[in-house]
Amino acid sequence: MxxxxxxxxxxxxxxxxxxxxxxxxxxxxxxxxxxxxxxxxxxxxxxxxxxxxxxxxxxxxxxxMVLSSTAARALIENDSEILPPDAARGLLEPSGPVDPFVQRTFGGLYFPDAVNRRIDIVRANIKSMENPVLRAIAVTALVRACLKKRPRGIFTYVGDRYDDGRRDLRISFEEQFLDAVDRINRAVFGxxxxxxxxxxxxxxxxxxxxxxxxxxxxxYYSPLSDNSYVRRYHFVEGLARDWQGVEIEMHTLTRKFRSYPTxxxxxxxxxxxxxxxxxxxxxxxxxxxxxxxxxxxxxxxxxxxxxxxxxxxxxxxxxxxxxxxxxxxxxxxxxxxxxxxxxxx
Ligand SMILES: C[S@@+](CC[C@H](N)C(=O)[O-])C[C@H]1O[C@@H](n2cnc3c(N)ncnc32)[C@H](O)[C@@H]1O
The missing domain is CATH 3.40.50.150 (Vaccinia Virus protein VP39)
Structure with missing residues (x-):
């Protein structure tokens, strides 16, 4: 079929x-x-x-995972709301005080400083969005942009040793974010x-x-593969929940938090x-x-x-x-x- x-x-x-x-x-x-x-x-x-x-x-x-339920809110629960392109562009610009949490905590680990700064700006703007569905679209787009800009789309290593120059990595973070909003908007249906x-x-x-x-x-448990979702995706899962309710293990190289028990x-x-x-x-x-x-x-x-x-x-x-x-x-x-x-x- x-x-x-x-x-x-x-x-x-x-x-x-x-x-x-x-x-x-x-x-x-x-x-x-x-x-x-x-x-x-x-x-x-x-x-x-x-x-x-x-x-x-x-x-x-x-x-x-909060990143999963947030995406489902944007794409499955939501049957009509879209985040207009102008509003999405607005999320990339500072509109008030910006807490530099990502710059401070993850500086030099996954993304260049300028991208970390932009992520903090988007985080700050998302916090002041009132409509929960539009917020879910914005968070899902932010997560997607970070996954696309990360070689292999995972956060189990630091640095950029897997950067093979592919198109997704060359496109700017801002473009990735706007593209993600556009794709999500186009996928909304009732x-x-x-x-x-x-x-x-x-x-x-x-x-x-x-x-x-x-x-x-x-x-599933398999002796041959690592199946910890939090270990792989802690950075974007952290973004989706704004690190609320989890404790970053500051002694770890990746600054991950503890996996959810399952x-x-x-x-x-x-x-x-x-x-x-x-x-x-x-x-x-x-x-x-x-x-x-x-x-x-x-x-x-x-x-x-x-x-x-x-x-x-x-x-x-x-x-x-x-x-x-x-x-x-x-x-x-x-x-x-x-x-x-x-x-x-
Ligand atoms: C194999 S993936 C699912 C893939 C999905 N069918 C897809 O096509 O993208 C397993 C998912 O189970 C979630 N998970 C693991 N344990 C869970 C639990 N106890 N309750 C709810 N979700 C759980 C993980 O967060 C992960 O997203």
Whole structure:
């Protein structure tokens, strides 16, 4: 099933674990279930929830990263508001006192001083925006501009050793920000339903009352890959929450803050967490993304799902990707991972 023209408007980032390449397969599996309500429980970039919205469902997009729930507020909950280009340009210019937090805390780490100064200006202006939806658009654009200006789009290292001169890095920060606002504006649409963005733990997410579908795509434990979202994205997650409620570990080179606890990406806690999750949403159609290198094993996952669902189907999805951040050469470390969708109904 090809993606619709609406879905192609989604402002994609290279968010770790994004399912944008698997959307046609996911869409085809979901289309077998007519439920009006759908939850994207581990939304990440938000693209699966956005696709479900484009399909006309009433969507709840959930994630425990603020950058994810903020993007969902801008693109999924929001059905009509846009941030006008003039207002976006205005956000790049000082309009009052500017707290130099980013300049002071991250100077010399990720971006040149001039960019850090501009980020602080945008932060200050965003704080005085009254409309929460427009604020969500501005924050999402700021996050996107920082991801685009960062070689590899990650914050696990300092300096610019991976700068390969690609176009995204050559474009100025200001242009990236305005381009991001424009892309987000163009991706805003309504589907006649009341869609919602939620920031919180998947295990506390409210269970819908009528027939519904839950798409589950957690970070799996794998001995071969690093799946800490906060470690990778702490700088942009910090921006999205303005570092409220987190404590920067000043002794670390990257000035990160502590990862949010989640049982799904741990070897020990994952099976219990899936059991709780499947039990909680037992009345819903469950669709789970799973990769062959993950834990629990495929067999264990099927058995867990069978505790709560009469029918469990495993749909293999042909997809290859490369993982390798343990210092081995890329070629040596190119592995084929089989992706699956588990469907419980
Ligand atoms: C594999 S990614 C999801 C990718 C997403 N489907 C996409 O296409 O972009 C997993 C997401 O789960 C989130 N997450 C991890 N543990 C969570 C929890 N306990 N509750 C809610 N979200 C969680 C992470 O922040 C991350 O965004």
């Amino acid at each position: 090809p993606t619709s023209s609406q879905v192609r408007k989604f402002p994609e980032t290279r968010y770790m674990g994004s399912k944008h390449k698997l959307l046609p397969e996911i869409r085809s599996v979901l289309s077998g279930f007519a439920c009006e309500t759908a939850i994207d429980l581990f939304a990440g970039s938000g693209i699966v929830g956005y696709m479900m919205k484009a399909e006309g469902r009433r969507v709840l997009s959930n994630d425990h 589907n006649g339903k009341k869609n919602q963005a939620r920031h919180g733990d998947a295990l506390d997410c409210p269970v819908p009352s009528g027939p519904s579908l839950v798409y589950i795509d957690p970070p 049982p799904f990406s741990t070897k020990k806690g994952a099976a219990v967490a899936f059991d709780r999750l499947f039990g909680r949403f037992r009345e819903c159609v469950l669709v789970v993304s799973y990769a062959s290198n993950a834990r629990p094993t495929l067999r264990e996952m099927v058995d867990l799902m069978k505790k709560y669902k009469r029918h469990v189907e495993v749909v293999p999805v042909d997809y290859r990707y490369c993982f390798g951040n343990r210092g081995q050469g890329v070629e040596k470390n190119r592995n084929t991972v089989q992706e699956y969708l588990f469907v419980g109904f």
